[in-house]
Amino acid sequence: xxxxxxxxxxxxxxxxxxxxxxxxxxxxxxxxxxxxxxxxxxxxxxxxxxxxxxxxxxxxxxxxxxxxxxxxxxxxxxxxxxxxxxxxxxxxxxxxxxxxxxxxxxxxxxxxxxxxxxxxxxxxxxxxxxxxxxxxxxxxxxxxxxxxxxxxxxxxxxxxxxxxxxxxxxxxxxxxxxxxxxxxxxxxxxxxxxxxxxxxxxxxxxxxxxxxxxxxxxxxxxxxxxxxxxxxxxxxxxxxxxxxxxxxxxxxxxxxxxxxxxxxxxxxxxxxxxxxxxx
Amino acid sequence: xxxxxxxxxxxxxxxxxxxxxxxxxxxxxxxxxxxxxxxxxxxxxxxxxxxxxxxxxxxxxxxxxxxxxxxxxxxxxxxxxxxxxxxxxxxxxxxxxxxxxxxxxxxxxxxxxxxxxxxxxxxxxxxxxxxxxxxxxxxxxxxxxxxxxxxxxxxxxxxxxxxxxxxxxxxxxxxxxxxxxxxxxxxxxxxxxxxxxxxxxxxxxxxxxxxxxxxxxxxxxxxxxxxxxxxxxxxxxxxxxxxxxxxxxxxxxxxxxxxxxxxxxxxxxxxxxxxxxxxxxxxxxxxxxxxx
Numbered sequence: 001x002x003x004x005x006x007x008x009x010x011x012x013x014x015x016x017x018x019x020x021x022x023x024x025x026x027x028x029x030x031x032x033x034x035x036x037x038x039x040x041x042x043x044x045x046x047x048x049x050x051x052x053x054x055x056x057x058x059x060x061x062x063x064x065x066x067x068x069x070x071x072x073x074x075x076x077x078x079x080x081x082x083x084x085x086x087x088x089x090x091x092x093x094x095x096x097x098x099x100x101x102x103x104x105x106x107x108x109x110x111x112x113x114x115x116x117x118x119x120x121x122x123x124x125x126x127x128x129x130x131x132x133x134x135x136x137x138x139x140x141x142x143x144x145x146x147x148x149x150x151x152x153x154x155x156x157x158x159x160x161x162x163x164x165x166x167x168x169x170x171x172x173x174x175x176x177x178x179x180x181x182x183x184x185x186x187x188x189x190x191x192x193x194x195x196x197x198x199x200x201x202x203x204x205x206x207x208x209x210x211x212x213x214x215x216x217x218x219x220x221x222x223x224x225x226x227x228x229x230x231x232x233x234x235x236x237x238x239x240x241x242x243x244x245x246x247x248x249x250x251x252x253x254x255x256x257x258x259x260x261x262x263x264x265x266x267x268x269x270x271x272x273x274x275x276x277x278x279x
Numbered sequence: 280x281x282x283x284x285x286x287x288x289x290x291x292x293x294x295x296x297x298x299x300x301x302x303x304x305x306x307x308x309x310x311x312x313x314x315x316x317x318x319x320x321x322x323x324x325x326x327x328x329x330x331x332x333x334x335x336x337x338x339x340x341x342x343x344x345x346x347x348x349x350x351x352x353x354x355x356x357x358x359x360x361x362x363x364x365x366x367x368x369x370x371x372x373x374x375x376x377x378x379x380x381x382x383x384x385x386x387x388x389x390x391x392x393x394x395x396x397x398x399x400x401x402x403x404x405x406x407x408x409x410x411x412x413x414x415x416x417x418x419x420x421x422x423x424x425x426x427x428x429x430x431x432x433x434x435x436x437x438x439x440x441x442x443x444x445x446x447x448x449x450x451x452x453x454x455x456x457x458x459x460x461x462x463x464x465x466x467x468x469x470x471x472x473x474x475x476x477x478x479x480x481x482x483x484x485x486x487x488x489x490x491x492x493x494x495x496x497x498x499x500x501x502x503x504x505x506x507x508x509x510x511x512x513x514x515x516x517x518x519x520x521x522x523x524x525x526x527x528x529x530x531x532x533x534x535x536x537x538x539x540x541x542x543x544x545x546x547x548x549x550x551x552x553x554x555x556x557x558x559x560x561x562x563x564x565x566x567x568x569x570x571x
Contacts (some may be wrong), residue, residue, distance in 0.1 A: 005289075011375065014370065015374065016368060016375060018371070018374060018381050020371045020435045021366075021367065021370065021385070022381060022384045023387065025384065025385055025387065025388055025445065026384065026387055026388075028388075028391070028399045028400075028441075029391070030396070030398055031402075032399050033398050034398075035402065043402070043403055044402040044403070044407075044408045044409065045408065047409050047410075057560070093294040096291050096292075096294060097291065097292050097294060097295040099291060099293035100287075100288045100289075100290075101292065103293065104287055104288040104290070105417070106285045106286075106287070106288025106289060106292075107285060109288060109292075110293070112292055119299060119303055122303075122395060123547035123550060125522075125526065125543045125546050126307070126310050126529070126544055126547050127302075127303070127306040127307065127310065128311065128526065128543060129313060129438070129530045129536050129540040130306035130307075130310045130540065131302060131306045132530075133306075133309065133313075133536065134301075134306055134309070149302075150302045152294070153294055153295050153298040155295075155300075175488070178369050182382035183287055183291065188501070190507060208390055211392070212391075212394070212505075214392075214393065214394065214504065214505045214508070215504055215505075215523065215527065219527075219531055230392050230394050233392050233394050233395070233398070234508075234509055237397075237398070237401070244402055246398075247398055248398065248402070249369065251394075251399070253394040254392050254395050255390070255391055255392060256393070258390050259387060259390055260352075262387075262390055266379075266383045267379070267385075270379050270382060270383060273449050273453075274453050
């Protein structure tokens, strides 16, 4: 065999292995999707359904069984609301604080910086019970605010922005100030646009993380009309045991929006992920 | 309004400061007092127990199981995730085209909610599933999966490995891309085969990436919650019980706030000490081998 030929065969084998692994990695997603569209008597009983229909989705979105009604569509909205508000706040406040710490000089700046590092590496699990007690004492148990308020600021987001803004030449900010721009204008019109790679990666990671949060949301909200889809699905494993098809449909509603969002930004993600890794 | 000097900085940093006081410092202080009391979350009466919570936790079989299981999970998850993510990274690295397509595809599991994946796993492993039917037609029998301590541990470990590998592969990939090509060319001129090149160049130079992945994966093993909570409830016979399950159970099912907070402190201590020791060992090993 010639060298070129040998190389072609090698490459073909590599692509074959890569494709097989890729298929294995996405099998759970495909399984979930197929089973959510399968006729009910075939769910989990066959790998590939004989036909596809939307019965599980119609049943789920109509609110579930008459005996066990649950606000599935509302919970999807709850997830979207909580995740969006928290993530946007974390990004914007992260940029604000990051800008203050990286660009402005004020007394106590170093103290705040060091404190953020301590905060970042302090094990959050210790705070779980007292934070719950605090939320309850504030009268926020069973409210959206309970899921939103404690997460409005992310130390990791601040950390990422501080690192990035430090690399921005001082002249950029000084020139803008000479033109009479205020701090907010500098942040929104100069700093945030040049920090786009950081923003993309921070937004994606924080959005993904918040979307699948379980423990905290499970503790602070017991009212099904306010629960996120992730929590509602968790609580319905048992009660909906006889309805696996609709549960898969709920799984798809929980999983596929985030996949679409990610694929939409995947180019930026791959470019930006080195920023996360390097820190 | 134009703010001058000091005030601008403090004002822009204030969202963090307010949030840190309210949701970090305050609960931090509260946790220190909680651990000294026996309190059921509701009653106005709190009994001061001193170090009683710690005494109870140290002799608790449940806490010991959580402690022990963490290292059991670690022994399975860490080697598996290191190998799989390295393999994925090597594959992507050697593909001449479509690198990004495969890298993104391998990353997709990281997006999954543990709840949704648990749903799939429960379905695939249910007794009369197509998968178990297939096993029975091949081997005449199928494992009891989540009802068997051995298999339940393995299934939950596999779910976590599946989720993390594509993410950690990106870390290895960045490491691989940082290795200068000339090193391989020079080695090839000296007659080193591709396996020798891998062993003598690739692996040593991937040490920083390896170290990062190792520390991340170990840290994660101390925070396992979703998968066992949804699938096994920590069973069977506490085989998949974890720290976070124990904290959740004590504080929010049995409403023992003080004891739950105490277990959380022990969890944090175990995490901190374990990671410190493992890091020291790996660093010493790396230094002896001359890695950075």
